[in-house]
Amino acid sequence: MAEHPNDPRIPTVVVDGVDIVYRVNGTGAGRGSATAALNRMLRREHAEKAAGVRKVHAVKNVSFVSYKGEAVGLIGTNGSGKSTLLKAIAGLLPVENGHIYTDGQPSLLGVNAALMGDLTGERNVFLGGLAMGMSREEIRSRYQDIVDFSGINEKGDFITLPMRTYSSGMGARLRFSIAAAKDHDVLLIDEALATGDRSFQKRSEARIRELRKQAGTVYLVSHNNKSIRDTCERVLWLERGELRMDGPTEEVMKEYEAFTGDKSDKAKPKPKPKAAAPKVPQPS
């Protein structure tokens, strides 16, 4: 089943047999990790395991293609490689084997690391915007929107206070507001929707839909099944680094919920995914 050369859909992300492996230093057990370190330096290639370097095979031979206009959900239990895969798509992690091809530069929705708790919210808006590659003028013109969207000033003039004085909810809202202020080609969202109170969640879901219209493709990692259902029409299910299922949201979610013991589907026998039919690329 080769793909049709005249498939009208435009691929935005092609993930081709990708493996991702983390190497963790300093896990040497027990006896003298100093000798282990020496060992590691002397025999770099062979002694990795003996010297306390552990390999974590986070993503194993995953392949898929996503197209323009798609919203793809990534689900799986904790530690199954979702965020890792997202970072690799963003080009922020190297792949061990395989290739990832993208249309333009996918961006992770997240600026947390660029922000500084000792600075005021106001300065962080500028710092975060610059870190995402916006110009000063762009930030200035969107500044009021960002602040209004975050709702930081609803209870007083908090935007001029250092961010470390914010409650965790307020901080999360401001971070999301800054991150969502930019338009992206391929947008990768990692659990962003779970922040804030109910009214803020609604606002952020609306914003995500807006971003999706502008972006070619949106990826969403979330443990919130509802936001996956609300946002995505296709879902990739990763389990232990392997792509366990890839298909329409409802089919995959049903399986996933049965797997995790959510809802009452637990007792139901796993329906054989009848995904076989949609599998065949339709002739255009």
Next chain:
Amino acid sequence: MTDRPDPKPDARSPTPRAKAADVSQVLHTPPPSPAPADDDLAALAARHGLTVSGARPTLPEYVRQLWARRHFIGAFATAKLTAQYSQAKLGQVWQVMTPLLNAAVYYFIFGILLHTKKGVPDYIPFLVTGVFIWTFTQTSILSGTRAISGNLGLVRALHFPRAALPISFCLQQLQQLLFSMAALVVILLCFGVPVAFSWVLAFPALVLQFTFNAGVAMVMARMGAKTPDIAQLMPFVLRTWMYISGVMWNIDKLTGKGSGLPHWVAPVLKANPAAVYIDLMRYALIDSFHAHQLPPHVWALAIGWALLAGVGGFIYFWKAEETYGRG
């Protein structure tokens, strides 16, 4: 259960791969993956002009990207500087206090206890200039070493030319130095050093030193990213460098008669970049520090070191651009 029925279930079939058709029933076995031939996906990507994610840009493109991020570099440096003392009661006063206290400690040890000041006119301006200028290079290199390894969160979350980090840290140190220089001017005037036209030379000297620092910081950033242990080693390297660069004493005195050191030692020590930039600044600011105390061809040396470190360090850093923040 979904509020939105799937609009066109067919449109989905994402890949030629036989997808999850046969979702494995057993958790531990991977789904038998009839992975498509590699060339299929690669060809698909090529046909639509997709590029490999996270590949290193060409050098001119890299410079262009870096230039486009200049506002971020500036804002990040200023933010770091401001955040540094924001929890202290005295706040930004520490910007000036810290270098002054540093100079005071060195004066106590080298000026009073060890009598290094013998034979150096205007010893306090001599010492304080040396300490401030050296501190600029030292802290730039130290923070450069940690520029990538200490900011992995940032590197792993956002796209920007990674050289922005070491450069930004050096810029932060330059801003810090400007505070110190303000204090230095007051010290100079207090000790009766006259304002002179030669003070203008401080500016080109600082530009060259900044270029040199940024270059070395980029080299160290790449090494520190690969081998974080270097950050443990650097303080010792830097302290040795400080003692041989004439920060607290006149190098000429070191190899004077009876010292037992071969006479080529002094010229070599004086040609080392730290000593060159320190002596240039002393020459610019202190009237009793004369031109004959400078190494020969001092400006050529200063420019040469700056270009060598700046250009070399930049290219060296760029060569590993795609590997930062990984593994």
